[in-house]
Amino acid sequence: MDTKQQLAEAQTLYAEWLKRKGMFYTKERALLLDFVMSRQGHFSADELLFELQKAQAKVSRATLYRSLNQMVEVGLLTESDFGHGHTHYEVSLGERPHVHFIFTDTGEVKEMHSQKIEDALSDLARKEGFSIKRYKIQVFGESRRIR
Numbered sequence: 590m591d592t593k594q595q596l597a598e599a600q601t602l603y604a605e606w607l608k609r610k611g612m613f614y615t616k617e618r619a620l621l622l623d624f625v626m627s628r629q630g631h632f633s634a635d636e637l638l639f640e641l642q643k644a645q646a647k648v649s650r651a652t653l654y655r656s657l658n659q660m661v662e663v664g665l666l667t668e669s670d671f672g673h674g675h676t677h678y679e680v681s682l683g684e685r686p687h688v689h690f691i692f693t694d695t696g697e698v699k700e701m702h703s704q705k706i707e708d709a710l711s712d713l714a715r716k717e718g719f720s721i722k723r724y725k726i727q728v729f730g731e732s733r734r735i736r
Contacts, residue, residue, distance in 0.1 A: 595683050596626045599665050602682075606663045617648050621656045625666065631677040631698065667725055671698050681723070688726040695732055 603622055604614040624641060634653055641648050657678060660666045667681040671691050688706060690699040706726065714721050 592626070595680075596623065599626050599682055602663055603660065603665060606659070617652055618656055620646055621648060621653065622660070622665075625657075625660060625678075626680060626682075628680060631669070631671075631679050633675050633677055635675070637678075664723055667723065669725060669727060671696075671727070672729065686724060688728060691727060691729045692732050693729055697732075 599622055600614075600619070603618070607614050607618070621637075621641075624637060624644075624646070628637070634650075634657055637657075638648075638650060638653055641653070657666065657668075661668050661678070665680065665682045666678045669677050669679070669689055671677055671689070672693065673696070685702060686707060687700045687702050690701055692698070710721060710724065713719075
């Protein structure tokens with residue numbers, strides 16, 4: 590899916606979700622969604638706020654945090670805590686699920702894809718009559734190179 594299609598799908602999903610919740614797709618939410626969907630990799634709310642301020646966009650911190658939480662609930666973003674004292678976000682719409690390996694000794698975060706884990710989760714969900722909407726797996730450890 591190219592970025593224009595991804596943004597259009599995100600706009601539709603977010604606007605429909607807000608409508609179901611009795612809220613409106615405001616210009617501030619639209620602006621935030623554009624900024625969020627253009628991001629690559631992991632980012633924090635403060636990093637996003639800094640970029641918005643650099644672009645002279647008028648969005649309050651409260652609106653930013655509320656909107657990021659909504660985007661997670663919609664399934665546009667995933668949130669992770671890598672042990673750095675704040676939440677990291679990344680675009681998940683159209684992305685394959687992955688595992689985060691967090692190296693506690695170096696602070697490095699690696700994304701790993703595992704078909705075996707995906708298959709195991711699918712099998713487990715099917716056996717339990719469960720429909721997976723989203724998941725996150727974070728594995729904390731140390732680098733073998735440093736020991």
